[in-house]
Amino acid sequence: MPVYLDHAATTPVTPHALAAYSEQAALGGNPSSLHASGQRARRALEDAREKLAAALGAHPSEVVFTSGGTEADNLAVKGLFWARHDADPRRTRILCSSVEHHAVMDAVEWLERHEGAEVAWLPCDPDGVTSADAVRAELARDPETVALVTVMWANNEVGAIQPIPEIVEAATQHGIPVHSDAVQAFGHIPIDFAASGLATLGVSGHKIGAPVGVGALVVRRDAAVTPVQHGGGQQRGLRSGTLDAAGAAAFATAAMDAVGRLPEEAPRLAALRERLADGVLAAVPEARLSGPADAECRLPGIAHFTFPGCEGDSLLFLLDMMGIESSTGSACTAGVPRPSHVLLAMGLTEDQARGAQRFSLGWSSTADDVDALLAVIGRAFQQARLAGMAGHESTIRTASSR
Structure with a gap:
């Protein structure tokens, strides 16, 4: 699974x-x-x-x-x-x-x-x-x-x-x-x-x-x-x-x-999120954690990163092949990947925003899920970075030729 x-x-x-x-x-x-x-x-x-x-x-x-x-x-x-x-x-x-x-x-x-x-x-x-x-x-x-x-x-x-x-x-x-x-x-x-x-x-x-x-x-x-x-x-x-x-x-x-479990569930998810965030940053020091530095000012189940030098979609597909399902959070219009308007509003450049990846946790998430991601994220990032922005450039060329 x-x-x-x-x-x-x-x-x-x-x-x-x-x-x-x-x-x-x-x-x-x-x-x-x-x-x-x-x-x-x-x-x-x-x-x-x-x-x-x-x-x-x-x-x-x-x-x-x-x-x-x-x-x-x-x-x-x-x-x-x-x-x-x-x-x-x-x-x-x-x-x-x-x-x-x-x-x-x-x-x-x-x-x-x-x-x-x-x-x-x-x-x-x-x-x-x-x-x-x-x-x-x-x-x-x-x-x-x-x-x-x-x-x-x-x-x-x-x-x-x-x-x-x-x-x-x-x-x-x-x-x-x-x-x-x-x-x-x-x-x-x-x-x-x-x-x-x-x-x-x-x-x-x-x-x-x-x-x-x-x-x-x-x-x-x-x-x-x-x-x-x-x-x-x-x-x-x-x-x-x-x-x-x-x-x-x-x-x-x-x-x-959900509301009845909130006093226990929110701290549980926040602890898993911090474990995930610390592990990703240890495995990929180049990555940048998005959102407020104060963990209390973020939702307990969301850890969003930008990975420099790689396309978010490439990282998503590589992780998917390794058994990890995540999201880029970006929109796609007319077949052309577009960087997230949220990240652009936060001041990121288009290249930085294209390297986005969101990992989000919920009621069925476990520590084993986090460990499974941490076991492969470094390898997935290296492979995605080797591909660079080639996928994005290829999509642009294909769209413009139609």
Whole structure:
């Protein structure tokens, strides 16, 4: 069996979540139906909503089930923008961190192209932490024109935890709503929606041990959000569509397990991460660990490196052949590898960013997994460095000849 070190992409379904999903899927029923099967599904759905709300520090009525984090982020960003702009046409500006996941970044850029939004991209420091001072400066410049602020709770590539309390405090002084993509953070560090002051918060099931295809947007009860899709009016009219009771049950089960284990699991993963980071740097002294130097300011399960002189994809494929599954964290457009926008925002050059590799740990990770990586990383790096950037240059030549 390969060693799986890509939990930040998706983590295996936990046994408890799988059992919850299987039990409810076998029963079936449409939660909107009035007969016995439908009402049984409705009870399962609302029970899941209550459990998920408890895990998030929210009221059950604030939990809107979605198909995942991407849908949750789109509903939040577009819905907040439309509602705020409709209430006051001067509100056209969106303050967005430069290290957002594409679920947020692309939604913001779509609003810019199609809805007349103006975007202020918030800079980050070399550790990948968004500047709270930049948020304050943009708000002070003209708060009446700001529709919303969106800053992720923790970065999905380098694991940097963002200054959400400071940003929310600054925006709240002007009555401006803040959305946070907490897909990577939820279940790995403490989250309390009620205490956060956020207007909306997005989470996803498959990052914490639920199946792919279920997520949620937490919407504060006094937040105005315009729906993105319309239909039967389910979930306060914010997200119409037949609800997946089985997926919700699995998500709630995984969430309760993750939050319940957090006091023990976070230190366990952090210790494995430090063992992994120390071992990689010992085996490959040229490597650079990304993110904040203070381990408390990073997610416990993410260790991100840049390896000079090699292409991240080459290192990924070599590790894969050696039985280690990891990620580069980079995007690929039109067949041409592109360096991560997160790393570029942190000040890395394109060549430095191309050597990225992310190793991420989760509930099933063990010390043996880390040792397996450390046994081969030096050899894999040397082979990838021998290939150099040849793979990247070949791809560029092939693309340009078409």
